Amino acid sequence: MSAYLTSHGPYLSFVVLVALGAYMLLTHHNLLRALVGLYLIQSGGIVFFILLAFRTGGTVPILDEHIEMIPVNPLPHALMLTAIVVGVATLGVGLALLHRIQEESGHLEDDRLEGNSE
Amino acid sequence: MNSILPALLFLVPFVAALLCVFVGRLSRGLVWWWTILTMAITAGLAVLGGIAVHSEGPIRVHMGGWAPPLGIEWALDFWGVLGVCMVAVVSLFTLAGTRESVRLELPGREISFYTCALLLVSGLMGMVLTADLFNLFVHMEITALSAYALVAAGGRGSARVAFNYLIMGSVGATLYLLGVGFLYSATGSLNMVDVGLRLAAGDQTLVMFGLSLIAVGLGVKMGLFPLHGWMPGAYSRTSTSSAALMTPIVTKVAAFVLIRILIHVFGLNVLPGVGTMLVILCWAGAAAMIFGGLLALVQSDFRRLLVYSSISQVGLVAIGVGLGNFDGVAGGLLHLVNDALMKGVLFLAAGLALVRFGVARVDDLGRLRGRAPWTAAAIAIAGLSLVGVPPLCGFFGKWYVLAGALDGRRWGLASAIVAGSVITAIYVFRFLEQLFFRAPSSQEERFEGPGLLVVACLALALGVIFFGLGSGHMVEWFIAPQLGLE
Numbered sequence: 001m002s003a004y005l006t007s008h009g010p011y012l013s014f015v016v017l018v019a020l021g022a023y024m025l026l027t028h029h030n031l032l033r034a035l036v037g038l039y040l041i042q043s044g045g046i047v048f049f050i051l052l053a054f055r056t057g058g059t060v061p062i063l064d065e066h067i068e069m070i071p072v073n074p075l076p077h078a079l080m081l082t083a084i085v086v087g088v089a090t091l092g093v094g095l096a097l098l099h100r101i102q103e104e105s106g107h108l109e110d111d112r113l114e115g116n117s118e
Numbered sequence: 119m120n121s122i123l124p125a126l127l128f129l130v131p132f133v134a135a136l137l138c139v140f141v142g143r144l145s146r147g148l149v150w151w152w153t154i155l156t157m158a159i160t161a162g163l164a165v166l167g168g169i170a171v172h173s174e175g176p177i178r179v180h181m182g183g184w185a186p187p188l189g190i191e192w193a194l195d196f197w198g199v200l201g202v203c204m205v206a207v208v209s210l211f212t213l214a215g216t217r218e219s220v221r222l223e224l225p226g227r228e229i230s231f232y233t234c235a236l237l238l239v240s241g242l243m244g245m246v247l248t249a250d251l252f253n254l255f256v257h258m259e260i261t262a263l264s265a266y267a268l269v270a271a272g273g274r275g276s277a278r279v280a281f282n283y284l285i286m287g288s289v290g291a292t293l294y295l296l297g298v299g300f301l302y303s304a305t306g307s308l309n310m311v312d313v314g315l316r317l318a319a320g321d322q323t324l325v326m327f328g329l330s331l332i333a334v335g336l337g338v339k340m341g342l343f344p345l346h347g348w349m350p351g352a353y354s355r356t357s358t359s360s361a362a363l364m365t366p367i368v369t370k371v372a373a374f375v376l377i378r379i380l381i382h383v384f385g386l387n388v389l390p391g392v393g394t395m396l397v398i399l400c401w402a403g404a405a406a407m408i409f410g411g412l413l414a415l416v417q418s419d420f421r422r423l424l425v426y427s428s429i430s431q432v433g434l435v436a437i438g439v440g441l442g443n444f445d446g447v448a449g450g451l452l453h454l455v456n457d458a459l460m461k462g463v464l465f466l467a468a469g470l471a472l473v474r475f476g477v478a479r480v481d482d483l484g485r486l487r488g489r490a491p492w493t494a495a496a497i498a499i500a501g502l503s504l505v506g507v508p509p510l511c512g513f514f515g516k517w518y519v520l521a522g523a524l525d526g527r528r529w530g531l532a533s534a535i536v537a538g539s540v541i542t543a544i545y546v547f548r549f550l551e552q553l554f555f556r557a558p559s560s561q562e563e564r565f566e567g568p569g570l571l572v573v574a575c576l577a578l579a580l581g582v583i584f585f586g587l588g589s590g591h592m593v594e595w596f597i598a599p600q601l602g603l604e
Contacts, residue, residue, distance in 0.1 A: 025285065034285050045292050045299070052303050076302075079252050083295065086259045090288050093266050097284065100270065100277040 010051050017044030031101065031108045035094045042087045049076040049083070123167045124179045124192040127202055128243045130160050135236035142229035150217050153232045157213055160239070161206040168199040172595055178249075187312035191249040196600040197451060200592070201246035201374050204455045208366050208462045208578065209239050215466045215574030216359040219473045223357040224271055231271055235363055238264035242371045251298045251308045251383075254375065255291065258339065262287045265368055272356035279351035286348040290338030293331045300328030314383045326391040332379060333395065339372035342436055343406030346429045353428075354421040358469030361421060365428060366461040370454045373432055377439050377450060381601075400440030400531055406433025407538030414545045420480050421468050423545060424461065427504065430538060431457040437535065438519040441526055448597045449518025452589060456503070456511040459585060462578040463500035467493050470571050480549050484556035490566040494553055496579040501546045503582045506539055511586035518593075 017040050024037030053076040061071035102108055134156035141152045171177060176195035180186065194202065213235060220231050241264060244257030266287070270280035298308070304320030305313050317325055334345070341349040353365050384392050410430030417423040431453065438450025470493055471477040477485050486494060503510035506517075516539060523532040566572055585592070 025289070031281060034281075038285055038288050041289060041292050045295050048296060049299050052299060076299075082252075082256055086256065086291075089263055090259070090284065093263055094281065094284050097266070097270055097277050097281045101281060104274055104277060 010054075011048075014044050014048045014051065017041070017047060029110055031098055031110060034110070035091065035098065038094070039087065039091060042083075042090075046080050046083055046087070049080050052076050120167075120170045120174075120177055122179060123163060123170065123177055124194045124198075124247045125181075127160060127163055127167065127194070127206075127247060128192075128240050130163065130240075131156055131236045131243065132240035135233050135240060138233040138236060139229060142232075146228055149228050149232045150220075153236060154210070154214055156236060157206065157210040157239070160243075161203075161210045164199075164202040164206040167194050168203055168596075171196060171199050186249070187307045187309040190253050191309060192247045193249045194247060196596045197374075197378065198246055200451060200455055200596050201371065202243060204458050205239060205242045205246065205367050205371065207581070208458045209235075209363060211574040211578050211581075212362045212366065212462050212466060215469075215571040216362060217570050218568035219357070219359045219362075219469050219571065222473055223273075223359055227271065231268070231359065234264045234267045234271070238268065238363070238368070242367060245371050245375055249310050251301065251310060251313065251379075253308075255295050255298065258291055258294070258372075258375075261368065261371070262291060262339075265364055268360040268364060269352045269356045271360050276355050276357070279348075279355045283348040283352040286338055286345075290335045290345075292335070293338070294335030297328040297331030297333075297335060300324050300331065304328065310379065310383050314385060317384070322391070326395075329384060329392070329395060333376065333399070336372055336376040336379070337402070339369070340376060340432055341369045341429055342373075342402055343409055343429060343433060344402070346406070346410075349429060350422055350425045353425045354419060358421070358465070358472050362462070362465040362469050365425065365465050366458040369428065369432055370458050373435050374451075374454055377435075377447065377454075380439060381447060396440045396442050398440075400437050400528070403433040403436030403438075403440055404531055404534035404538075406430060406436065407534060408433075408541065411538050411541030411545065415541060415548070418479050418481065420471065420478060420483065420549065421465070423480060423549065424464050424468060427542070427545065428457065428461055430542065431461075431504075434516065434519055434535065434538065437531055438515075438522060441519070441522040441528065441531070443522050443526055444598075444601055445518045445525055446522030447601060448593050449515050449520075449522055451597050452518060452592060453512075453515025455585065455592075456515045456582075459578055459581045460500045460503050460512060463496050463575055463582065464504075466571060466575045466578070467497045467500075470566075470568075470575070474567065480552055483549055483552040486553060487556070490572075492572050493566060493575055496572075496575040497553060498550060499579040499582055501550050503586065505543045505546050509583070509586050511582050511589060514586060514589035 021037045021040030021044060024033055024040065028034045028037060053073040055070055055072050058070045058072035061074040063071065098108060138149060138152060142149045171194055176193055179192045181190040220228055224231055238261055241257050241261030245254060245261060248254050248257060266280050266284045269283055270277050301313055302308060304324035305316040307313050307316055338345045353361050407430050410426050410433055414423045414426035414430060417426060435450040435453050438446040438453065471486055475485055477483060503512035506513040520532060520535050523535060
């Protein structure tokens with residue numbers, strides 16, 4: 001059990017983040033909560049990639065021939081820098097839209113029940 | 119110049135979008151000219167690229183001089199030609215037609231509209247051209263962020279549907295990204311061709327899980343039934359200018375990318391699980407054709423009818439790819455371009471009806487009768503093509519997919535295609551009847567115009583005719599070579 005946890009445990013954090021995000025998206029009554037849920041799912045994706053890069057005993061991937069070391073895989077890190085930027089941009093656009101919805105309707109409650117969502 | 123053409127196809131609209139703000143500072147009236155100039159150059163480059171690829175084969179660019187699989191590769195290949203020409207030509211005409219409608223619908227916001235429009239086009243170009251799975255994600259998001267902004271550029275309620283689109287679109291993109299992560303962990307590569315070569319050695323469970331995530335993520339982006347929830351609201355509540363630009367091409371490019379990944383990366387029937395996946399895709403497509411068509415039938419709003427029609431036509435594309443044989447895939451690719459042309463015409467016409475005549479409902483289309491003869495002619499051509507009347511392009515896409523279904527002895531799918539076509543005919547004749555055979559409901563003095571919109575509409579309608587006549591060549595020149603290679 002503990003061997004399983006040490007090898008797969010970190011991946012659980014990815015599962016928890018995505019599950020929480022999905023739960024919030026499916027059950028929210030407020031649009032801001034939907035945005036938070038989305039952000040959790042995106043963060044889950046980022047954590048997933050970072051975990052892919054990890055190696056046991058790995059360290060910062062700056063090569064130096066005098067020091068013997070195992071670098072972690074730098075590629076997923078580079079990818080995630082881009083993904084974080086994309087995520088922040090999405091968040092920004094989302095917040096701008098929420099601002100306009102708030103101005104137009106005076107609230108951020110989800111009005112799907114009134115049949116207005118389409 | 120040919121060697122950097124793929125990069126130019128992206129850079130021209132992208133740089134122009136950044137400069138658009140400064141051009142707008144000089145004079146607001148200049149922005150439209152700037153956009154059209156850019157799009158004309160892009161379309162010219164796309165056609166040049168098509169000629170070059172036809173005579174000399176695919177053009178590949180290695181970004182920063184790093185060779186794949188380590189570096190990022192962009193390729194203008196045979197299918198890519200269809201994709202870039204579709205995006206460049208259709209958006210050139212739809213943007214040309216939006217000059218008056220943007221002025222009327224989004225007064226004072228011309229600069230933002232055209233900046234977002236050019237960004238959208240550059241993102242779509244990137245999606246078509248890149249041969250790298252992660253790079254594709256980035257371009258998908260460039261496209262999506264501009265698309266959210268364009269959907270929000272409308273009247274009251276457009277921000278709400280844009281937010282809905284943002285949530286669903288971003289979840290789709292994240293699923294795609296996770297899928298890429300699974301593939302990366304199984305194969306250690308991101309280059310599409312390279313991933314394809316390493317698949318067999320990778321862990322099959324990871325590969326199949328990654329493939330499923332990618333397919334669902336792209337399914338959201340292409341509005342594949344039952345993941346189409348964001349589409350009707352987003353495209354019918356926004357301004358007619360945004361709808362005319364986006365509806366024809368955005369979902370089509372996502373479908374194009376799905377075809378490319380399924381067939382290039384995974385090959386057909388190479389992996390044990392892909393067959394099941396294709397069967398699911400086929401039946402989702404069949405459901406899209408029938409339910410999309412039925413929902414189009416009951417809409418009273420003309421634009422909503424057209425959006426449901428788009429959902430139904432993307433279903434046909436999904437069936438074609440899911441069949442996985444030559445005819446099916448060729449028909450699917452052909453029908454992408456067909457539907458982009460047809461929906462370009464119809465959404466421009468719907469915009470004209472709303473902006474010029476105040477007509478939003480199908481039942482009021484009679485008011486255009488006798489007053490907008492050229493627009494009515496364009497609607498008729500696109501409508502008949504949608505039904506599948508032979509020399510028009512819509513026929514050939516359907517024919518190939520149907521031939522593929524019969525060839526594969528998939529009787530259920532073949533009958534779904536026929537049923538979907540009958541439903542299409544019914545909803546098309548519903549609006550053609552209003553347009554041509556109902557007495558005009560009021561005596562107005564307004565006449566057709568603005569001229570540019572009508573010209574753009576007619577140009578795309580001519581495209582529907584010529585692309586139909588040239589379908590055989592398109593398959594022979596640009597679709598078959600690549601299917602032979604895999």
